[in-house]
Amino acid sequence: MYEDFKATDRWTGDQLHCMWKGTIVAIATRHADATDIRFSVNGKPVWIAMPNQAWVEQKRRTGYVITDYLAAQAAGRYLKHAIESGYDNGREMYTMTVDEVLEHANAVVKEAGRTDKLPSLPVINENIRAEDEMAIHLPGEPA
Template sequence: MYEDFKITDTWSGENLHCRWTANIVAIATRHADAVDIRYDVNGRPVWIAMPCMAWVEQKKRTGNVITDALAAQIAGRYLKLAIESGYDNGREMYTMSVEEVLEQLNAVLDEAGHTSKLPPLIPTDDDAQPLP
């Protein structure tokens, strides 16, 4: 779905390859109450910051948790919509609100049908050498 997708930039017409690379708890890295989802967009790092309160609110509303795979899909869908709408201006970080996270979550689940149908997250590093 949104862990690896191609899209054309609205303003430049450039073809963009967007690929999920990591979920990082930002408390340790930026001292922020968020989870940062990293995408590479034509090799350029782009971070989508999702507030931790979205996890709390989702659990409170539905009793279900936001998994790593679901968080990556939510962030990827948000990034795709930002590019399609022309909101992407080449910046390195986007910050989602709790409501934006929950809106994107509902849209992803509507598309997938269930979290069990989400694609697995397999980090890839094209430069990595295989382990001996």
């Protein structure tokens, strides 16, 4: 979905290759109340800052949580939209609002059908879930 995708820049027509690289809770790194999702866009780092309040609001509104996988997909969808709509101006950091996080998260879940259909991260092998490749499973998860 949005962990590894291509988008066409509205202004230049250039094809941009975007890849998820990591997720960092920015409280420790930037002293911000946000979670930063890092992408590589044609080899250059781009950060999408998502306010942590969105996690609280999602739980309050729906009873469901935003998982790490969903956060990465929502940030990727936001980035793709920014590039294709012309909002992308080559900067290194974008800040989403709570409503934008919820909008993109809901759209991703709708596209996928269910959260358990979201791609595992990191993508190590397209044919094997990361958890299986690395033999990492949480208690109670099927192996």
